[in-house]
Amino acid sequence: MDQIKIGRFIAECRKKENLTQMQLAEKLNITDRAVSKWETGKAMPDSSIMLELCDILKITVNDLLSGEKVTMDNYNKELENNLLEMVKQKQKSDKRLLRMESLAGVMAAIPFVAGLVIGLFVPMEEWKQVVIVLSGMIPLLVAIPFLLRVEQVAGFYECQHCHHQYVPQYISVFMAPHMGRTRYMKCPECGKRSWQKKIINKE
Numbered sequence: 001m002d003q004i005k006i007g008r009f010i011a012e013c014r015k016k017e018n019l020t021q022m023q024l025a026e027k028l029n030i031t032d033r034a035v036s037k038w039e040t041g042k043a044m045p046d047s048s049i050m051l052e053l054c055d056i057l058k059i060t061v062n063d064l065l066s067g068e069k070v071t072m073d074n075y076n077k078e079l080e081n082n083l084l085e086m087v088k089q090k091q092k093s094d095k096r097l098l099r100m101e102s103l104a105g106v107m108a109a110i111p112f113v114a115g116l117v118i119g120l121f122v123p124m125e126e127w128k129q130v131v132i133v134l135s136g137m138i139p140l141l142v143a144i145p146f147l148l149r150v151e152q153v154a155g156f157y158e159c160q161h162c163h164h165q166y167v168p169q170y171i172s173v174f175m176a177p178h179m180g181r182t183r184y185m186k187c188p189e190c191g192k193r194s195w196q197k198k199i200i201n202k203e
């Protein structure tokens with residue numbers, strides 16, 4: 001996807017509809033800075049507002065992602081290209097998210113381990129030991145909801161029984177026992193419980 005081209009196209013369509021960046025932003029309930037970022041190719045419109053944006057600009061999502069009005073002859077080809085491109089970008093960002101998650105997990109675990117070691121092995125008054133161990137846990141406790149959220153949305157989990165691949169609910173991820181990123185969860189398709197692996201590429 002060519003963000004610069006898409007940006008120019010958005011600006012062109014907006015002007016055709018006689019809207020300022022501010023007016024378009026107000027219709028979408030976002031800031032005019034966001035609109036300016038799209039139009040200069042620095043960012044893509046979020047998928048959650050893409051349909052509404054296309055509606056206002058009187059174009060299709062396919063037009064938007066192609067950065068031009070797609071003719072009927074090329075419509076399916078362009079659609080396929082755009083879908084493939086979006087899947088590729090999602091896979092790339094999922095991989096990046098999971099790498100970040102590992103790093104954040106390690107960073108948050110360091111104070112915890114350090115607190116445990118100092119609290120247990122350095123001789124000091126008991127209340128101080130408790131304070132040190134507990135405060136070492138804080139970064140981990142703060143990080144856990146974020147880490148779980150990444151695990152939930154990045155990639156998919158695969159059922160061992162029926163090989164159904166899906167994005168689980170946050171609460172399932174939260175409650176499930178895990179070994180690394182493999183989680184023991186109930187499959188929404190066949191209803192059986194199994195150790196489900198995290199996968200990036202849906203097959």
Ligand SMILES: [Zn+2]
Binds near residue numbers: 161188190
């Ligand atoms: Zn299943």
